[in-house]
Amino acid sequence: MRKNNLIKLLIFFIAFSSIIYFDSIKGYCKNIVVVIDPGHGGDSIGGNMDNRIERDINLITAQAVRERLSQYDDVEVYLTRENNTDKELSREERFKLAKKLNADFLFSIHYNMSEYHTLFGSEVWVASQGSYYTKGYAFAKIEMEALTGLGLFDRGIKNKLNDNKNGEYYGILKYAEDYNIPAVIIEHCHLDEERDSAFWNEEAYKQFGYIDAESIAKYFNLSSSSLDIDYSDYPVEEVSAPDHRLDVDSSEPEYCELSIDSYDDTNTYATIKAKDSDTYVQYYQISTDGGNSYPRLEPWENRTVDQQSVVIPRAETDQNIVVKVFNQYEYCTTSNTEFVPAIIVVEETVAEDTTKEDFKDADIDLVVIKNKISSEISPVMILVVTLVALFILFNLLFFAVVLSKSKKRKKRVNKKRETLNAQNNAKLYSNDEIFEFIDDEFDWK
Numbered sequence: 148m149r150k151n152n153l154i155k156l157l158i159f160f161i162a163f164s165s166i167i168y169f170d171s172i173k174g175y176c177k178n179i180v181v182v183i184d185p186g187h188g189g190d191s192i193g194g195n196m197d198n199r200i201e202r203d204i205n206l207i208t209a210q211a212v213r214e215r216l217s218q219y220d221d222v223e224v225y226l227t228r229e230n231n232t233d234k235e236l237s238r239e240e241r242f243k244l245a246k247k248l249n250a251d252f253l254f255s256i257h258y259n260m261s262e263y264h265t266l267f268g269s270e271v272w273v274a275s276q277g278s279y280y281t282k283g284y285a286f287a288k289i290e291m292e293a294l295t296g297l298g299l300f301d302r303g304i305k306n307k308l309n310d311n312k313n314g315e316y317y318g319i320l321k322y323a324e325d326y327n328i329p330a331v332i333i334e335h336c337h338l339d340e341e342r343d344s345a346f347w348n349e350e351a352y353k354q355f356g357y358i359d360a361e362s363i364a365k366y367f368n369l370s371s372s373s374l375d376i377d378y379s380d381y382p383v384e385e386v387s388a389p390d391h392r393l394d395v396d397s398s399e400p401e402y403c404e405l406s407i408d409s410y411d412d413t414n415t416y417a418t419i420k421a422k423d424s425d426t427y428v429q430y431y432q433i434s435t436d437g438g439n440s441y442p443r444l445e446p447w448e449n450r451t452v453d454q455q456s457v458v459i460p461r462a463e464t465d466q467n468i469v470v471k472v473f474n475q476y477e478y479c480t481t482s483n484t485e486f487v488p489a490i491i492v493v494e495e496t497v498a499e500d501t502t503k504e505d506f507k508d509a510d511i512d513l514v515v516i517k518n519k520i521s522s523e524i525s526p527v528m529i530l531v532v533t534l535v536a537l538f539i540l541f542n543l544l545f546f547a548v549v550l551s552k553s554k555k556r557k558k559r560v561n562k563k564r565e566t567l568n569a570q571n572n573a574k575l576y577s578n579d580e581i582f583e584f585i586d587d588e589f590d591w592k
């Protein structure tokens with residue numbers, strides 16, 4: 148019996164340790180569980196620009212992530228929705244589902260739009276504290292590198308707090324903390340600014356999914372025997388956790404100064420000096436009408452440099468140049484205004500032959516200051532000036548003749564008076580009486 152008991156004990160021990168052993172093996176080899184969350188759904192369509200509906204595009208990208216990521220080993224991929232028609236899951240419901248699946252990470256797939264349709268490029272939103280931040284940021288670094296590699300503008304890795312500054316602004320990142328599942332929000336590109344328009348097609352929406360899958364595979368050091376890819380040694384950046392919840396940039400850039408360096412007949416060469424210490428200057432915008440209207444945003448070229456040279460085309464009207472700079476969170480600061488005068492276009496033209504005799508042989512060079520009005524009326528002006536000059540000349544001649552005739556007449560009157568006085572010393576004639584004598588003798592007409 149003792150022997151039997153010993154054998155029983157031995158069997159029990161072997162069985163027990165096997166269970167522990169296989170369980171630990173199983174634990175060690177546990178698949179990575181990835182939840183892909185196509186943003187919006189049902190009545191919530193997200194952004195919508197010219198029938199580019201974010202809800203539908205998110206699903207195309209999410210399905211492409213699953214298609215590609217499922218080809219990697221040791222990973223399970225789940226979606227929070229499979230169609231565009233079912234009622235939208237609340238953000239919390241998405242995390243309840245992720246929790247049930249024992250998810251290691253939730254990736255929320257989105258596309259962007261801006262209020263004035265001026266912004267363009269990609270961004271990834273991450274949580275603001277602890278391991279949520281470090282994991283999110285480490286993945287976002289890989290993802291942003293891939294997106295900007297496609298030529299998309301880098302809007303950066305960002306975080307945002309709620310109004311009370313005690314939690315995340317975005318529901319997805321808030322519930323990530325509540326359910327202890329790291330998460331990020333990927334805003335792949337904008338659906339409403341033409342500089343992202345190369346990506347507004349189904350092929351590109353799928354391509355984004357493949358890129359996301361690759362970034363996720365790199366982040367989790369996955370390998371794929373079927374794709375013959377090995378990211379097991381991929382160097383994921385170590386991100387240190389902030390010791391407190393990261394606050395966000397909620398102030399405008401500190402300054403924005405515009406100076407005109409020079410200008411020639413076609414362009415003004417200017418320098419913008421601007422700085423934002425919290426984040427960086429991301430875009431700038433130049434108005435040439437004193438700030439009444441602004442054309443599209445331009446990317447600030449070098450985020451580590453506080454100044455940028457710009458070339459502004461001159462116009463045939465005066466320009467009041469003023470610049471706006473925007474930081475990573477679209478807070479903006481406006482510069483001083485600088486005046487640049489209109490371009491003066493000097494055009495030499497030879498007046499056409501005129502029928503007026505006075506101008507027949509005249510070789511007239513007219514310097515015409517070109518503007519819309521003067522170029523239309525200048526021939527008319529020449530005609531008017533000519534006629535006025537002829538009129539004045541005619542009048543001058545007329546008065547000269549009249550003056551000389553009246554002088555001659557006065558002379559004759561005096562002469563006649565002398566004659567009459569000599570004939571009759573006692574009597575003096577009035578001028579009128581003398582005129583009568585003269586008029587009788589002399590025909591003035």
Ligand SMILES: [Zn+2]
Nearest residue numbers: 186193257258
């Ligand atoms: Zn969205």
